[in-house]
Amino acid sequence: MRLDKFLAHHLGISRTLVAKELRAGHVTINGEITKxxxxxxxxxxxxxxxxxxLEHITSKRYFMLHKPQGYVCSTEDPDHPTILYFIDEPMADKLHSxxxxxxxxxxxxLLTDDGQWSHIITSPKRHCEKVxxxxxxxxxxASLVSVFKHGIQLKNEKGLTKPADLEIIDDFHARLTISEGKYHQVKRMFAAVDNHVISLHREQIGHLKLDIALGEYRPLTTEEVNKFLTSPN
Known part of the structure; x- marks a missing residue:
């Protein structure tokens, strides 16, 4: 990696400002000033x-984030702020959801820089449940419980969705567990039964339940990370 890129990530400043810091003699490599x-x-x-x-990042990183509305799950977006706004880590732009x-x-x-780990979570073959x-x-x-369990025919899809567990909380609120990740799947499932989603909140992925406040993030424990490797849930 180039030194200026390394410094920009660690110091959170532009390459232009990095160049000024280098010219000022503020950076050393192995005890020698470098410009x-x-x-x-x-x-x-x-x-x-x-x-x-400034420490090198040599191991993979895994985080949980409680995402608020109005942020996109990408590293760059021309129109909206991204979830990286909340992540105060070196080289945060190397993380992906x-x-x-x-x-x-x-x-x-879930954010990580481990592509194999994230593939395990998102792969259709793993059937990782989301709540x-x-x-x-x-x-x-109440009849919708069996309808969702049987599978829903989504618009522009050939087959039914996989069986989903619908728990009705009250007339206007429900908890839905699915094991797929189709585009806008939850919203499309309810649209297919003539309803409209007002708000949507993900509580759980596999075994991992959200346990932090809105806008907060935390690293995952080794046990939390490894459990995804041994079981789809």
Whole structure:
């Protein structure tokens, strides 16, 4: 990696400002002042800024985020702020979400820089369950429980959705568990039974339940990470 890119990520400043810091002699590599941002660095190099050690990222990272409305699950977007706004970590833009939520959907998002791990969570073959709290525009009928269990015919889809578990909380609220990740699936499932989703919140992915406040994030424990490797749920 180039030194200027490494510094920009760690210091949270632009490459232009990084160049100024380098010219000022504020950066050392292995005890030597360096002023070239184009220098290629390795994980063996000891890099300091104003005598403060900047650590290399050598291991994979895994986080849980409680996503608010109005943020997109991507690293860059020209029209909306991204979920990386909440992540105060070095090289945050190297993280990606393991399964996205819509702009107006809140709840659990998993972020990582481990592509194989996120593939395990999102792969249709794994059938990793996701649990959503749903608010509807029209009253819910008890008969919908068996309809969702049988599978829903979505518009422009050839087959039925996989069986889904619908728990009716009251006339306008339900908890839905699905094991797929089709585009806007929850909203489309309710639209197919002549209803409209007012709000949507993801509470759980597999075994992992959301346990932090809105807008907060935390690293996952080793046990939480590894459980996805041994079981689809």
């Amino acid at each position: 070239s941002g184009a220098l290629q660095i390795s994980t063996d190099d000891v890099i300091k800024y104003q005598d403060n050690l 393991a399964g996205r939520l819509d702009l107006d959907t809140t709840g659990l998002v 959503y709290l749903v608010e509807l525009a029209r009253p819910l009928s």
